[in-house]
Amino acid sequence: MKKVITYGTYDLLHQGHINLLRRAKELGDYLIVGVTSDSFDIGRGKLNVRNNVLERVEAVKATGYADEVIIEDYLGQKIDDIQKYEVDIFAIGSDWVGKFDYLNEYCKVVYLPRTEGISSTQLRAETQLISRLGIIGSGRIAKRFVPEAAVVNGVEVTAVYNPDQQECQAFAEKFGIDGFSDFELFINRVDAVYIATPHKSHFEYAKRAIKYGKHVLCEVPMTLSLSESKELFDLAEQQGVVLLEANKTAYCPAFNHLVTLVKSGVVGQVVDVRASLSKMVHAPIRELDPEQGGGAMNEHASITLLPILKILGLDYSTVGFHSRYEGGVDVFTKMVINYPHATAAITLGVGVKTEGDLVISGTKGYVYVPAPWWLTEYFEIRHEDQSKNKKYFYSYDGDGLRYEIQEFVSMIINHRHRSYKLSKRESLTMATIIEMSNKGTNVTRI
Ligand code: C2G
Numbered sequence: 001m002k003k004v005i006t007y008g009t010y011d012l013l014h015q016g017h018i019n020l021l022r023r024a025k026e027l028g029d030y031l032i033v034g035v036t037s038d039s040f041d042i043g044r045g046k047l048n049v050r051n052n053v054l055e056r057v058e059a060v061k062a063t064g065y066a067d068e069v070i071i072e073d074y075l076g077q078k079i080d081d082i083q084k085y086e087v088d089i090f091a092i093g094s095d096w097v098g099k100f101d102y103l104n105e106y107c108k109v110v111y112l113p114r115t116e117g118i119s120s121t122q123l124r125a126e127t128q129l130i131s132r133l134g135i136i137g138s139g140r141i142a143k144r145f146v147p148e149a150a151v152v153n154g155v156e157v158t159a160v161y162n163p164d165q166q167e168c169q170a171f172a173e174k175f176g177i178d179g180f181s182d183f184e185l186f187i188n189r190v191d192a193v194y195i196a197t198p199h200k201s202h203f204e205y206a207k208r209a210i211k212y213g214k215h216v217l218c219e220v221p222m223t224l225s226l227s228e229s230k231e232l233f234d235l236a237e238q239q240g241v242v243l244l245e246a247n248k249t250a251y252c253p254a255f256n257h258l259v260t261l262v263k264s265g266v267v268g269q270v271v272d273v274r275a276s277l278s279k280m281v282h283a284p285i286r287e288l289d290p291e292q293g294g295g296a297m298n299e300h301a302s303i304t305l306l307p308i309l310k311i312l313g314l315d316y317s318t319v320g321f322h323s324r325y326e327g328g329v330d331v332f333t334k335m336v337i338n339y340p341h342a343t344a345a346i347t348l349g350v351g352v353k354t355e356g357d358l359v360i361s362g363t364k365g366y367v368y369v370p371a372p373w374w375l376t377e378y379f380e381i382r383h384e385d386q387s388k389n390k391k392y393f394y395s396y397d398g399d400g401l402r403y404e405i406q407e408f409v410s411m412i413i414n415h416r417h418r419s420y421k422l423s424k425r426e427s428l429t430m431a432t433i434i435e436m437s438n439k440g441t442n443v444t445r446i
Contacts, residue, residue: 002028004089005081007072009036011049012123013059016093016115021065023112024091032085033060034072042253044075045397047406048153050124082106124153131215131412134159134190136205137197138171141219145194146175148401154409161186187212192412194246195219198286199293203228206243210235215242217408220302221434222427224293229431233424242411244404245430247302250422251403254376254394258367259310261392266381268364270311271342275304275358277374278349287350288329295329296348297321297437302430303374306422307358308337308344314429315339320442326351332446333437375400 006024010017025031035057041049051059057069070081082090083106090103093114103109133155135142142160149157159178162168172179180186187193187208192215195205203223206216210232222245223229236243249255262270277300281287287294318338323330331351337344347354356371365383369376381390407419418424437443 001030002089003030003032003085003087004028004091005032005034005078005085005087006091007034007036007078008092009041009046009049009120010056010060011051011120012127013051013056013063014118014120014123016118017060018063018065019115020091020093020112021060021063025065027089027091027110030067031065032068032070032081032087033066034070034078034081035060037071037073039253039257040073043395045151047151047402048124049120078103079106128154128413131155131191131409132158132189134161134186134193136161136186136193136195136209138162138167139196142171142194142196143174144399145196145401145405146177148399149405151398151402152405152409154413155192155405159186159189183208187214190214192217192242192408199224199298200291203232206232207235210239210241210243213239213241215408215412217242217244217246217404219246221245221298221430223431224298224438225435226428226432229428233428237417240417242408242417244408244411244419245302245422245427246401246404246408247306247422247427248400248404249303249306249374249376251407252376252396252400253403254379254392254396255307255374256421257392257394258369258376258379259307261381262311262360262362262367266364267360267362267366269341270360270362272361273308273311273342273344273359274346274361275307275344275373276347276354276371277304277356278347278352278354280353281350283327288327288331290328294350295331296333296350296352297323297330297335297434299350300348301333301335301346301434301437304346304348305430305433306426307360307373308346309426309429311360312337312339312342312344314425318442319433319436320444321437322444322446323437324352324446330437335433335437337433 004024004027038053060066087107089108091110094111095114097111100109138160146157160171161180163181165181168179168181193209195218202218206218209216286292287299316337316339320336322334324332332349335346358369358373360367367381369379377396378393
């Protein structure tokens with residue numbers, strides 16, 4: 001019996017896929033089809049796949065050509081599969097010519113003619129409205145945002161707003177978009193906004209944009225108080241728009257996997273979470289300016305609280321801060337959060353440097369994520385018996401902002417107003433804790 005294997009995503013299954021599967025089947029007696037898993041596709045940069053893996057498997061089965069469907073989940077799996085299933089022929093579309101020649105060592109490689117004029121990319125583009133996205137603010141993070149948005153389907157950065165005309169025009173010219181110093185003109189030209197201004201201005205900008213019925217992706221911290229964050233979420237609900245906090249680590253695939261592994265009990269019951277983040281800056285700069293909401297807590301708490309709230313939950317018992325102040329801002333803060341059965345600590349600095357790692361300690365072992373843990377690319381699960389240690393590696397594409405943009409756009413397209421990657425309650429808890437430190441509640445000055 002001649003066995004043939006082929007692989008693909010098969011998103012929005014179309015005639016091109018069907019022709020390919022038919023031709024592959026005709027090459028032998030038995031056809032195995034490898035359908036990519038969702039995480040494998042994200043890992044290879046395919047961020048815009050519409051159907052989930054189960055839907056795609058069902059679609060492939062429904063063609064009637066596959067004798068067996070398997071899931072492709074890791075790089076290098078094709079070599080394993082070919083040997084495991086004793087495959088005679090590996091077949092793939094002609095868009096891949098030459099790319100799989102290395103498999104000739106294991107079986108015959110056949111590139112089948114690709115069907116012209118149809119593709120999943122084209123179908124996605126045809127069936128999808130493109131949101132015009134405007135950026136409010138044109139500083140450091142905004143400059144990194146534009147190229148990242150370019151790799152996400154369904155969104156196009158079309159405009160920038162900055163009351164400073166010169167800065168606004170420079171940014172607009174650099175990226176070939178429209179620049180506005182008049183908010184009303186700007187907001188009427190976009191469907192959604194990304195707010196990338198100093199912290200204290202987030203609330204007013206978000207409120208204005210939501211009132212105009214625009215979806216909002218807001219940089220962290222969304223606001224510096226619980227009441228303001230609550231008001232924004234309530235307003236967004238009334239207006240039927242998406243409001244999402246741009247806590248980029250929350251949407252990073254490796255971080256998500258880390259959380260699900262820990263929640264599945266790989267280190268037993270979690271007893272302690274310890275996370276640090278420091279960035280040395282020198283005045284004059286926003287991070288050290290009290291007028292602009294500077295300080296270590298305002299700057300870094302949202303990101304650093306994320307693993308704690310995700311893993312230990314939102315029902316903490318006490319929170320306390322030890323802070324060193326200089327020039328009216330906390331240049332260093334150590335925060336301790338206690339839970340009934342666990343404890344957590346975060347160490348933050350804008351004028352004190354420390355190792356930026358993350359350690360999650362449990363009754364069976366611990367997770368170690370080296371600096372910079374917030375851009376998780378690699379982590380290790382360690383045990384007393386070192387032979388049981390396991391290392392996990394991921395690729396982190398670009399600047400990492402594409403994952404939050406992708407989630408924001410997916411929420412807009414699917415009229416989904418919640419994200420499990422960063423829930424409203426998690427955002428509100430972050431705002432509560434940041435507000436406590438700004439008000440001096442349970443703060444010990446050191
Ligand atoms: N295909 C085709 N004609 C089209 C579109 C796609 O013949 N108009 C073929 C592709 O060449 C591929 C298969 O259909 O053989 C699946 O295509 P995709 O779903 O785009 O998956 P792809 O990214 O090519 O996956 O491990 C995954 C594989 O390496 C390739």
